[in-house]
Amino acid sequence: MKLKDLAYALKISPSMASRLVKKGMPDHSIEAAEKWRTKNLDPVRTKRFRADGNQGGRKAAAAQPAVAIRQFDSLIQERLPACLFRPLGIAALMHDAGLPVDGALAMRLADCLFMYYATLLDPDGERLQFVIPEDLRHAPGTPEHAAVVSAIDEFLTTL
Numbered sequence: 772m773k774l775k776d777l778a779y780a781l782k783i784s785p786s787m788a789s790r791l792v793k794k795g796m797p798d799h800s801i802e803a804a805e806k807w808r809t810k811n812l813d814p815v816r817t818k819r820f821r822a823d824g825n826q827g828g829r830k831a832a833a834a835q836p837a838v839a840i841r842q843f844d845s846l847i848q849e850r851l852p853a854c855l856f857r858p859l860g861i862a863a864l865m866h867d868a869g870l871p872v873d874g875a876l877a878m879r880l881a882d883c884l885f886m887y888y889a890t891l892l893d894p895d896g897e898r899l900q901f902v903i904p905e906d907l908r909h910a911p912g913t914p915e916h917a918a919v920v921s922a923i924d925e926f927l928t929t930l
Contacts, residue, residue, distance in 0.1 A: 777804060847892060849902040856885040856904050862923050866930050874923030882907055
């Protein structure tokens, strides 16, 4: 049996397995190694009995918060703005509330709300890189901007 496989089965590092083999732990079977460890190791000095509950695995534990931070950043920088700042949705909400609205106003409101959102979360503009929602990527006066405005106007006529 390879030492790294034994270490994995015992939930210890390969270097710890190597040190224990040098102290006499058998390396031919997992059962023999577990029996030797039970007989020869002080239980207080094993991961299972740590007072702080630390079961080892620093690298895996350190990676989890980093992944969570990346997922949260993706949520607030890309996915949430794509849902919240859709001019068509803003136009529909305003229409349902009985407020006067047209495509140009919905676009301006979506732009302003997105900029306020980005400034609120990252006032210095240094940490977060927001992904501008698709409909807001077109500058006023461009054909693309006009197409979005006219699509919103057309949608409003169906309500």
